[in-house]
Amino acid sequence: MDVDTRLLRYFAAVAEEGTLTGAAQKLFVSQPALTKQIRRLEDDLGVPLFVRSRSGMALTEAGRELAARVPALLDGWDEAVQATGRAARLLRLGFLDAGAVGAVHEVIAEFRRARPEWRVELRQFDWSDPSAGLARGEVDAAVVRLPFPGQEGLNVRELFVEERGVLLPARHPLANNGTVEFRELWDEPFVAAGAETGAWREHWLAAEEREGHPVRVGAVTSRPDEWLGAVAAGCVALAPASTARFYSHPDVVFRPVRGVSPSRVGLARPKGRTREATLDELLEAIARRLSRR
Amino acid sequence: MDVDTRLLRYFAAVAEEGTLTGAAQKLFVSQPALTKQIRRLEDDLGVPLFVRSRSGMALTEAGRELAARVPALLDGWDEAVQATGRAARLLRLGFLDAGAVGAVHEVIAEFRRARPEWRVELRQFDWSDPSAGLARGEVDAAVVRLPFPGQEGLNVRELFVEERGVLLPARHPLANNGTVEFRELWDEPFVAAGAETGAWREHWLAAEEREGHPVRVGAVTSRPDEWLGAVAAGCVALAPASTARFYSHPDVVFRPVRGVSPSRVGLARPKGRTREATLDELLEAIARRLSRR
DNA sequence: CTGCTTCTATAACCTGGTGGCATGGATGTG
């Protein structure tokens, strides 16, 4: 019988979490999708894995047998992926926005000179996965924005802190001010990340700094160009200061904001994985460079 | 990064076989499908796994690393599937045609009385997989028709031998004869299994008994009802004698044939897997009953 | 008892992955 490792991750998440709803949030998928997948797994195996109830999903005996084996299988696969990367002398780095990556390109160029036999791949991820590919094991390490959901399962090293400002349509009245008070933005329509990103979405809507004032969501997007487009079309969005340097749009302006917490940039890698010395070397170099700011 | 175990089996087959074309036959898929899948695996990993040449596919260093780990992962998964079956007291048997299964139903009924806590699931597979689900690990054991491709990788025990005859349209001139000479059928349009089944297809077209005379394929099908339908519509097809007892169609008749080898029925199970005592017990009972004929 | 909350299940719809067939291109071989 064939399965996708994705399905195994789903199963493991539900087994651990005990509810579909909860697991769905951690996995960045909708609850109905999980319902269907878990049911399909049971159908394929011909064996019930959970007992459903109002309070959630409890493992059956067969489910416990499976749950006992799945983590090792997933780890085994991740290790195999890592091994092919090692064999091919490839290091994969994930990132979300050009701002956070900043001087990383220079570090990589130096690294390349020092270790010409290695290749470094820099992959950009969209905001549907705030872990920049780490959650799914698609990269060896990632430059991330803290905080994000799933962070606890990773090894995260904070690098630096950056003020957040706001992107405004060029014609917006506040676009003339030097600095904007966050309070003035409370009733503006915000660009938000997808609902599946939970706390990450909240953080970029600055839900905590609103003193209970409700959020108006004007657009939902997960990619930088759509994001700028939405602002040009009349929405507003919080953004780290570096955004102003790396992205630009004729009808969008960036203004500092008083009253929102800063954005923290970190370097993340999987927990407790076998260490690849060359990767450590690169990450160390990146950390040194970025922390300096 | 997520993969389907199917993709891993594909990779393992190509790695072992050394050619896409050859592996495709063993896997019962088309060669272009394999080409695409292997390429996708390489793209996902961001690492080339094979070096292509006119003579086939040679593993790269990274490919060897992967090939060294994949079998263990696949075995691990199969074992996990088996474990859930054990925990749920479930035995899965695959079969292809009602004829070969014959008295198995009675054996199962007896077994059920003796071990009421166990459940036996009898699953029918179509001819796109002559191993009746064993190749993909979908069953614990299977009643099969020998020979079939992939047989070497399994533990096969021959049970009995059964003459093959021919299914003819009722209005066919030969339908009046008592026994048909196979030679008389050489130019008839045959119903065949899909090209992906290789030697299995050949065997049921009796390619070896034609003394080089070419085959005329009148229809391709993988399911019993389509198969009978094709015969009713004017094709002919070889079939084991038991077919006459288990399938019937108003416009189709069965006649014995002289000059084709008989069909051998066997009981197959995965090689070198941990033995489940209860499964052994059931298989032993089936073997005893079927061999008696 | 009623309304709210918190679970899972179902329905309708959309998209992209996966496979099949037919065909092309490259490269040794009789």
Add this chain to the structure above:
DNA sequence: CACATCCATGCCACCAGGTTATAGAAGCAG
């Protein structure tokens, strides 16, 4: 020089998997 044997590509059909919206069941508070 034709042929056989590989792998790659283009086009098409289908289904698995996702999303949103909504229903259904069951505790819990007033």
